[in-house]
Amino acid sequence: MQDNHNNESGSIGNKTMEIATAFIILVFGAVVMWDSNRIGSGWGSDGPESGSFPFYIGLMIVISAAVTMFNAFRSNAEEAGEFVGHDELKLVMAVLIPSIIYVALIDFIGIYVASAIFITVFMVWQGKFSIIKSLSVAIPVNVFFFFMFEVWFKIPLPKAWLEAQFGY
Amino acid sequence: MEEINALFNGFAVALTWQNIMYMFIGTILGVLIGTLPGLGGANGVAILLPLTFSMNPVSAIIMLSCIYWGALFGGAITSILFNIPGEPWSVATTFDGYPMAQKGQPGEALTAAFTSSFVGAFVAVLMITFLAPMVAKFALQFGPAEFFAVQLLTFCSFVGMSKEPPFKTIASMMIGFALASVGMDSITGQLRLTFGSEELMRGFDFLIAVIGLFGLGEILLTMEEGLAFKGTEAKINAKVVFQTWAKLPAYWATYIRAALIGCWMGVTPGGATPASFMSYGIAKKFAKNPEGFGKGDIEGVVAPETAAHAAGTSALLPMLTLGIPGSPTAAVLLGGLLIWGLQPGPLLFVEKADFVWGLIASMYLGNIAGLIVVLTTVPYFAAILKIPFSIIAPVILVICAIGAYTVGNAMFDVYLMIIFGIMGYVFKKLSYPLAPMVLALVLGKMAEGSFRQALLASQGDVSVFWENGLCGGITALAILLLISPLLSKVWGMMKGNKAAA
Numbered sequence: 237m238q239d240n241h242n243n244e245s246g247s248i249g250n251k252t253m254e255i256a257t258a259f260i261i262l263v264f265g266a267v268v269m270w271d272s273n274r275i276g277s278g279w280g281s282d283g284p285e286s287g288s289f290p291f292y293i294g295l296m297i298v299i300s301a302a303v304t305m306f307n308a309f310r311s312n313a314e315e316a317g318e319f320v321g322h323d324e325l326k327l328v329m330a331v332l333i334p335s336i337i338y339v340a341l342i343d344f345i346g347i348y349v350a351s352a353i354f355i356t357v358f359m360v361w362q363g364k365f366s367i368i369k370s371l372s373v374a375i376p377v378n379v380f381f382f383f384m385f386e387v388w389f390k391i392p393l394p395k396a397w398l399e400a401q402f403g404y
Numbered sequence: 405m406e407e408i409n410a411l412f413n414g415f416a417v418a419l420t421w422q423n424i425m426y427m428f429i430g431t432i433l434g435v436l437i438g439t440l441p442g443l444g445g446a447n448g449v450a451i452l453l454p455l456t457f458s459m460n461p462v463s464a465i466i467m468l469s470c471i472y473w474g475a476l477f478g479g480a481i482t483s484i485l486f487n488i489p490g491e492p493w494s495v496a497t498t499f500d501g502y503p504m505a506q507k508g509q510p511g512e513a514l515t516a517a518f519t520s521s522f523v524g525a526f527v528a529v530l531m532i533t534f535l536a537p538m539v540a541k542f543a544l545q546f547g548p549a550e551f552f553a554v555q556l557l558t559f560c561s562f563v564g565m566s567k568e569p570p571f572k573t574i575a576s577m578m579i580g581f582a583l584a585s586v587g588m589d590s591i592t593g594q595l596r597l598t599f600g601s602e603e604l605m606r607g608f609d610f611l612i613a614v615i616g617l618f619g620l621g622e623i624l625l626t627m628e629e630g631l632a633f634k635g636t637e638a639k640i641n642a643k644v645v646f647q648t649w650a651k652l653p654a655y656w657a658t659y660i661r662a663a664l665i666g667c668w669m670g671v672t673p674g675g676a677t678p679a680s681f682m683s684y685g686i687a688k689k690f691a692k693n694p695e696g697f698g699k700g701d702i703e704g705v706v707a708p709e710t711a712a713h714a715a716g717t718s719a720l721l722p723m724l725t726l727g728i729p730g731s732p733t734a735a736v737l738l739g740g741l742l743i744w745g746l747q748p749g750p751l752l753f754v755e756k757a758d759f760v761w762g763l764i765a766s767m768y769l770g771n772i773a774g775l776i777v778v779l780t781t782v783p784y785f786a787a788i789l790k791i792p793f794s795i796i797a798p799v800i801l802v803i804c805a806i807g808a809y810t811v812g813n814a815m816f817d818v819y820l821m822i823i824f825g826i827m828g829y830v831f832k833k834l835s836y837p838l839a840p841m842v843l844a845l846v847l848g849k850m851a852e853g854s855f856r857q858a859l860l861a862s863q864g865d866v867s868v869f870w871e872n873g874l875c876g877g878i879t880a881l882a883i884l885l886l887i888s889p890l891l892s893k894v895w896g897m898m899k900g901n902k903a904a905a
Binding site for chain 1: 454455458569571572574575578579581582585589591592594595596597599620623624627628792794795797798799801802805806809810813815818819822825826829830831833834836852855856859860864
């Protein structure tokens with residue numbers, strides 16, 4: 237749902253964002269309708285077919301998105317204001333992009349190591365803490381989570397090389 | 405008095421040392437969740453839910469509902485001391501709470517807020533005690549058509565009562581329904597909207613949506629506002645508490661009005677947030693000196709807090725009796741009941757009376773525990789907010805990721821959580837309401853089931869929904885609520901024309 241239509245000032249306008257979001261919702265609704273129609277959206281031998289309820293849900297999504305889009309097109313871009321300014325967008329991306337990388341890393345190095353790296357990097361980069369200070373938060377927090385989930389509650393989380401060294 | 409007997413049995417169930425311990429743990433966790441940005445009642449309970457699967461249901465629901473009470477209390481702390489509402493329902497508390505703290509009365513403001521929360525919750529619990537068994541008994545006569553009508557009423561009232569544009573409310577709600585129908589159709593066994601993906605066959609778990617929408621989404625929004633928290637010290641001692649308590653009975657009329665608004669808005673799914681604003685507005689209208697409002701009037705703290713807590717608590721009434729949650733957090737608790745194999749609805753009162761009355765009794769005890777906890781520990785929680793956001797943000801994101809993973813032991817859910825987070829951020833900024841989506845995601849399968857059963861019974865004749873007076877009345881009310889934004893617009897236009905002429 238991310239949209240990068242920048243206008244001149246380097247910020248994203250509310251009007252652009254409204255239209256883009258409504259468009260994505262409209263496509264989603266259309267897909268729901270299309271797939272429901274494929275599996276049957278009428279009245280079968282045993283009552284309403286599987287697709288009938290979702291078909292009308294999809295229809296309502298399409299209608300409401302179309303109305304929202306129509307309203308957005310009619311609105312004045314100046315009056316609608318900006319969705320997010322350049323500086324705010326940078327701050328939001330400063331959380332979002334590391335989070336995506338962090339989540340992608342979990343599969344390879346396990347959740348505890350990935351979390352420790354994520355917390356450390358974030359603290360050093362955004363909070364301007366020293367590496368020592370950042371590690372002294374990241375490591376205890378994750379050791380605590382490790383004991384809480386693997387030892388006390390016996391809920392296994394994704395693990396990799398490091399945990400294997402301790403026999404987990 | 406049947407209810408009183410049942411309630412005392414409930415106290416017997418709830419009052420074990422173990423449960424009291426869970427009560428205090430729950431409240432402390434809840435206050436913590438309520439004060440931290442990015443963790444709120446709904447996603448806090450969602451994250452902790454998987455940890456309770458191994459506990460017995462009574463203890464688990466006591467702990468989880470106490471987290472909810474704690475979060476309701478906790479929202480007030482940040483509003484008053486930092487002018488940052490920890491929860492959406494405490495926005496109205498900032499109007500007078502923060503000015504009071506700045507005038508050097510943070511203790512008075514906090515005491516007033518906590519006490520009002522307690523009073524609001526207490527009134528709501530009293531109402532649940534006496535009204536819930538009646539509603540449940542009445543609902544025992546409901547067939548699929550009536551259930552669908554009640555669900556329709558719930559969703560239509562969202563459209564009618566929310567401040568967001570009606571078509572955005574409908575879009576958000578329908579997206580929830582569409583996501584709920586992904587996976588296997590429980591009636592015919594057919595796969596729907598999976599597009600051949602194995603991951604999608606399991607369907608969308610609403611807990612993932614809650615963690616993403618309210619967790620990551622909230623962090624992104626907080627990030628935008630910058631990272632600094634500036635606040636006042638929390639000074640609170642026994643003397644201030646008793647002095648404030650002596651002042652509060654003078655506002656008895658405000659309390660009654662606020663509690664009534666709260667109970668009404670909680671039972672109908674208006675929710676705690678509009679209840680708090682409405683109560684604030686009405687208190688201002690009735691006040692002797694409305695000029696004082698917004699500058700640190702204690703009544704401006706009493707009114708929204710009482711209503712918010714009354715609404716938050718009474719949201720559990722439709723959840724227990726009809727299986728329809730009145731708020732996102734109640735929806736998460738309902739999800740928990742389903743996981744423990746308890747089907748909320750009228751039969752729960754017959755089949756699992758111990759459980760229901762244990763829960764109701766724990767509401768009385770949990771709110772007392774909550775009041776004690778917050779009054780004694782406020783300075784510590786205020787200190788937590790002094791921790792820089794650049795430490796809190798990554799730790800909360802890690803908790804969200806772990807929470808998302810533990811729901812179904814799947815990495816796919818963690819990726820989904822990120823997508824829901826981005827969606828939550830965009831939707832919030834464009835004023836698409838999130839609560840209807842979550843409720844639709846929870847109730848989707850149930851609503852669809854009762855809709856199809858009703859149609860099956862009537863051989864596809866839609867008139868089944870207004871066949872008898874009860875069902876027809878509810879359906880008519882639902883449609884009236886649905887078109888109420890349109891009606892008020894037309895009325896406004898007519899009035900405008902008259903003024904122009």
